[in-house]
Amino acid sequence: MDTKDFYLLAGLGNPGTGYEQTRHNAGFMVIDRLAEKFDITLSKKKFDVSFGSGTIAGKAVILAKPMAFMNRSGPPLLRLANFYKISSRQMMVIHDDIDLAYGKIKIKTKGGHGGHKGIKSIVNAFGSNEFVRIRVGIDHPGAQDGVVDHVLGRFSESEKALLPQLIDRAGDAAVEVLERGAEVAMNRLHRS
Numbered sequence: 001m002d003t004k005d006f007y008l009l010a011g012l013g014n015p016g017t018g019y020e021q022t023r024h025n026a027g028f029m030v031i032d033r034l035a036e037k038f039d040i041t042l043s044k045k046k047f048d049v050s051f052g053s054g055t056i057a058g059k060a061v062i063l064a065k066p067m068a069f070m071n072r073s074g075p076p077l078l079r080l081a082n083f084y085k086i087s088s089r090q091m092m093v094i095h096d097d098i099d100l101a102y103g104k105i106k107i108k109t110k111g112g113h114g115g116h117k118g119i120k121s122i123v124n125a126f127g128s129n130e131f132v133r134i135r136v137g138i139d140h141p142g143a144q145d146g147v148v149d150h151v152l153g154r155f156s157e158s159e160k161a162l163l164p165q166l167i168d169r170a171g172d173a174a175v176e177v178l179e180r181g182a183e184v185a186m187n188r189l190h191r192s
Contacts, residue, residue, distance in 0.1 A: 006059075006060045006061070006062070006084065006086055006090060007059055007060070007061045007062070007086070007090050007091070007092065007178060008061070008062045008064060008077070008080070008081055008084070008086045008090060008091045008092070009031065009034065009056075009061055009062070009063050009064065009091075009092045009094065009174060010027070010031070010064045010065070010066065010073075010077050010091065010092070010093050010094070010122075011026075011027030011028045011029070011030050011031030011032075011063075011064070011065055011093075011094045011095070012024075012027035012028070012066070012070055012073050012093065012094065012095040012096070012118040012119075013025035013026070013027050013028030013029075013065065013070065014069050014070050014152075015065075015067040015069065019152070021154055021155065022151070022152050022153060022154055022155075023096055023138040023150065023151050023152070023153060023154075023155060024070060024096055024138075024151040024152055025096075026094075026095070026096040026136040026138060026166075026167070026170070027065075027093070027094040027095045027096065027118075027136070028065050029163075029167050030094045030134070030136065030167055030170045030171050030174070031063050031064070031065055031094065033167050033168065033171045034056065034063055034171045034174065034175075035052060035063050037171065038054055038055070038056050039054065040052045040053065040054035040056075040061075040063050042063060042065065046080065046083070047076050047079035047080050047083065048066065048067050048068045048075075048076040048079075049064050049065065049066050049067060049076045049077065049079075049080045050064070050065045050067055051063060051064040051065070051080065056175055056178055057175050057178040057179040058179075059178050061178070062080070062084065062086075064077065064080060070117060070118040070121075071117040071118065071121055072121055073118045073121045073122055074118075074120075074121035074122040074123070074124055074125025074126065075121070075125050077091075077122060077125065077126075078122075078125040078126055081126075088126045088128040088130050088131045089130050089131065091131040091132070092131065092132040092133070092134060092174055092177060092178075093118075093119065093122060093131055093132070093133050093134070094133075094134040094136065094170060094174060095116060095118055095119060095133065095134075095135065095136065096116075096135075096136050096138045096151065097114070097116065097135040097136060097137055097138065098138055098139065098140045098141070098147060098150065098151065099114060099137075099140065100135055100136070100137025100138070100139075101137050101139055102137055102138055102139040102159055102162075102166075103137055103162055103166055104137035105134065105135065105136060105137065105166075105169050105170050105173050105189060106134075106135040106137070106189070106190065107132065107133070107134055107135070107173055107177065107182060107185055107186040107189055107190070108132070108133045108135060108186075109130075109131075109132055109133075109182050109183075109186070110129050110130055111129060111133075112129065113129075119133065132177055132182045134170055134173050134174050134177070136166065136167075136170045138150075138151065173185060173189055176188065176189070
């Protein structure tokens with residue numbers, strides 16, 4: 001398999017029914033939505049990752065959900081990437097972000113982890129911060145000591161009403177990165 005134009009799209013979250021529909025699982029939700037939209041079945045299990053392969057925007061992709069819990073997302077993704085000979089530069093990570101207002105989407109290339117333990121785990125595992133991130137705004141709870149309860153909490157009724165649109169927009173941002181590249185997608189998204 002030629003992996004030159006092969007991309008790994010990873011959504012971050014926590015496995016198990018107790019974590020479904022929590023803010024911290026926004027990345028999982030986006031991957032599930034992309035899988036549904038592009039008819040990609042996430043039926044493969046290897047290296048503690050649930051994944052499937054297909055085509056999006058004319059590119060061969062792997063959609064992946066690491067199942068080792070958020071704070072240990074890096075090592076399973078690294079093993080999967082190594083198996084398919086995919087570099088971090090061919091990886092896109094979709095994750096929740098408390099530093100963005102609810103409903104905001106941002107694309108970021110490189111940079112630090114911003115306190116996000118899933119991103120920190122990936123940077124540490126790959127030894128690189130050179131991957132695209134799709135940041136899904138879930139809002140900050142206000143008090144620092146309320147962060148864990150906030151990210152592991154379920155969406156409020158008003159947030160739930162907007163959630164399908166938010167997940168679709170994050171998925172659309174990922175598709176645009178595949179179609180046009182991160183810089184163009186970033187400029188278009190951040191301008192609107």
